[in-house]
Amino acid sequence: MLRAYLLLCFSLFAVPVIAATEVYPNQVWLLVDTKAKKIEVKKGEQTVETLESIAIGRGGAGLKTHRGDNITPHGEYRIGWIGEKSTFRRFFGLTYPSVDDAENAFEKGIINEGMYRRIVSAHQRNQIPPQDTPLGGQIGIHGLGSANARVHEVFDWTHGCIALTNSQIDHLSQIVDTGTLVKIK
Numbered sequence: 001m002l003r004a005y006l007l008l009c010f011s012l013f014a015v016p017v018i019a020a021t022e023v024y025p026n027q028v029w030l031l032v033d034t035k036a037k038k039i040e041v042k043k044g045e046q047t048v049e050t051l052e053s054i055a056i057g058r059g060g061a062g063l064k065t066h067r068g069d070n071i072t073p074h075g076e077y078r079i080g081w082i083g084e085k086s087t088f089r090r091f092f093g094l095t096y097p098s099v100d101d102a103e104n105a106f107e108k109g110i111i112n113e114g115m116y117r118r119i120v121s122a123h124q125r126n127q128i129p130p131q132d133t134p135l136g137g138q139i140g141i142h143g144l145g146s147a148n149a150r151v152h153e154v155f156d157w158t159h160g161c162i163a164l165t166n167s168q169i170d171h172l173s174q175i176v177d178t179g180t181l182v183k184i185k
Contacts, residue, residue, distance in 0.1 A: 029181035030141075032162055034061035034072055039141075039162070041175055051172065055163040056156045061184070064101070064160065065110060067136035072160050072184065075100060079141075079180045080128040082173075089143030090169045094182055096139040099123050105135055136160060141182070143169030 023029055025044040032039050034056050041049040059070035075098050083091035097105070102119035105111040111119075111134055122129040131137030143166040144152055151157055152165065162184070164172065 057160040
C-alpha cells in the first residue's frame with residue numbers, strides 16, 4: 001500500500017519522462033525480436049534491414065529481476081552511450097533500467113525508494129540511469145570481439161546483452177547513434 005502511494009505521489013509531482021515510444025516517419029530505430037533472434041532496423045514503421053542470428057542472455061528474455069540473472073530485458077530503451085573500444089569490439093549501452101523497470105522493481109521490493117528516485121530522475125534529465133542497481137546494468141548491444149563465432153552460432157551466451165557478429169556490429173555502427181530507440185520484445 002505504501003509503495004502504491006509513493007508511486008502515485010512520484011507520478012503526480014515528477015517532471016514527465018519523455019516517452020521512449022515516439023517514432024517519427026523518418027526516424028531510425030531498432031526492434032529486437034528475441035524469439036526470432038533478429039534485429040529489424042526500422043525507418044518509421046518500415047523495416048529497411050534485418051540482422052539475423054543474434055544471441056541473447058543465457059537466461060532467455062523477459063522480465064529482468066536481478067543482477068546476474070542472465071536475462072535480456074524486454075522493454076523500450078535508448079542507446080545511452082557507445083563504447084568504441086569494448087572487449088566486444090563495440091558496445092551500444094542501453095538506458096536500462098527504464099522507468100517501467102524501476103516501477104516494477106519498487107512495487108516488488110527489489111529496489112528501495114532512493115534507487116527508484118535515482119532511476120526516474122536520470123530518465124527525466126535524459127541521462128544514463130544508474131548502472132549499479134540490484135536490477136543489474138551494463139545491458140547493451142555488442143559484437144563478439146575475440147569470442148568464438150561458432151559458439152555464437154550455437155547458443156545464447158551473454159549475461160543479458162544482445163550480441164551480433166563483429167561485421168554486424170560494425171555495420172550497425174554506421175546506422176545508429178546515441179539516442180536511437182531500441183525496443184526489445
